[in-house]
Amino acid sequence: MTASTTTPVTGLIADNVIGFARALRAAGIPVGPGAVIDALKALRLIEIGSRADVFTTLEAIFVKRHEHALIFAQAFDLFFRAAEDWKHMLDSVPLPEHAKKKPPPASRRVQEALSQPRTSEVPQAQEQDLKLSVSDKEVLQKKDFAQMSAAEIAEVTRAIAEMKLPQAELRxxxxxxxxxxxxxxxxxxxxxxxxxxxxxxxxxxxxxxxxPAPIVALLDISGSMSEYTRLFLHFLHAITDARKRVSVFLFGTRLTNVTRALRARDPDEALASCSSTVEDWAGGTRIATSLHTFNKLWGRRVLGQGAIVLLISDGLEREADAKLAFEMDRLHRSCRRLIWLNPLLRYGGFEAKAQGIKMMLPHVDEFRPVHNLSSIQGLIEALSSVPPPHHRSLIRSAA
Structure with a gap:
């Protein structure tokens, strides 16, 4: 089936292109009305029956950034595969090579964007916006990151972007x-x-x-932290995007530097790159061994010029001995400020009973919860004002 150069693209094809553009906007790709008109004009000049040609044409018009290519490929496959009219037009047409690969990291975001109900009634849309602006925002302030959906993660990401990210400056x-x-x-x-x-x-x-004071983040990715790791990486990605002097390390049974991987603009692409780099994801915990590797190989490189260290871990060490206390003391002496972020502080009756927590706690400047937006807001306010070196202010309140 071939489209004429003089016949405008109308009917089901035009409706599919418009609906596809809406899905792309919902998934995070900025697509305006002008791009939709250009896409409809471009489809007159190609062979509509070729799926690969349509993909290349729409990608050239809708994708303006490299990080949006993964989202576009996933959205194209899901959207047009679900359209019955498209199936009739592309019967027995082989899929392109990119569609046979593993789904890109933005698949969850795209699937939820395509599953949103389409409605043209204005009152319902206004009612949804009203609920989101009043009650949903209040819930998100106190809701645990581990219980959030992709849509809620997007709201949290936008809320973090609107916050005043840490800009404390050192002389x-x-x-x-x-x-x-x-x-x-x-x-x-x-x-x-x-x-x-x-x-x-x-x-x-x-x-x-x-x-600006350098920030060094040490994130625990062991099995006990798996529910919070992804959201912490979203927060670190937001900080990395706003600041240049941020170093991020992941540790479970070994230490991995993911600073470069986390600098990708798209958060899903950054997190996928981190997961492909790390080999011990959701495994055991060896905090002492990981801290020893960091102090020996990376301490002199990234802890200069008054660096602030964020240690994100629950402190559940498998081998809690004197080595853990020694490495924590060495880390504390090498940085300007050591802040321990522990999601276990979300419980009001938390007590430092684990041996690893008892050994680590005397060597930190602040002990904070970080499991929801309220706790992140408190962390950002603390990072925005740098106290003197080794300022002791253990904060135990669960936000």
Whole structure:
């Protein structure tokens, strides 16, 4: 079946393209009305019966960023495979090579976007927005990350993006031109005086350079933390996207540096890259061994210039001995501030009874819960103001 260059694309094909564009917007790809019109015009020039040609044409129009290609491929396969009219047009047409691969990391997001009911009634849409803005937001503030769906994760991600992410700045030893600085810039002052023969001298000053404090995250990915690992990675991805000086390490039975993998713009692609890099996901826990590897191989590289360390773990160590206390003390002495984020603090009656927790607790500056939006908001406020080194303020309240 071939479309004419003069016959406009109408009917079921046009409806499918419009519906497909709506699904892409729901999945996170910005598709405007102009792109839909361009797609309908482009479909006149290709062979409609070729699924590969249609895929390539729509991808060239709708996909503007590299990170959106995975979402588009998954959405294209799910949307047009479910359309009965498309099945009749593409009967016995082989799938392209990309469709035979493993579903991309955005498959869950795309499936929920396609499963949303379509309605054109304005009052219902307004009622849904009203519920989301009042009651749903209140629920999300206190809801555990482990109990959230993909739609709720998207809402949490947008809420984190709207928060004031940590921007605490540390004063370095370097100087830069500053009219309000307290140090005299002798070189620039004398150079400026040469232009006037020394008659008029403009005093130039220098001020200290302030840089954002580096953040180093050590995330426990053992089996006991599996319900929270994915959401913590979403939070770390949001921080990495807003800041440049962020290093992320995952540990279970071994330590893995996923800083580069987490810098992908799309969160699903970043998390998929992290999971493919790590070999001990949802396995055992060897905190002492992992901390020893970090202190030996990475401590000098990433803990300079007043770094803040976020240790995200439940502290349930398999081999809790003096080695764990030694490595925690070494980590504490190497950084400016060590914050332990423990999801077990969500329980009001939490007590440090495990041997590993007892050994780790004396070597941290803050002990915080991090299992919902309220606790993350408290963490962001704490990171936005950097206290003096080794400031002791153990926070045990479960938000």
């Amino acid at each position: 370095t030893r370097r100087y830069q031109p500053d009219p309000r600085g307290l140090r005299l810039d002798m070189r620039r002052t004398l150079r400026g005086s040469l232009r006037t023969g020394g008659d008029i001298i403009d005093i130039h000053r220098l001020g200290r350079i302030d840089k």
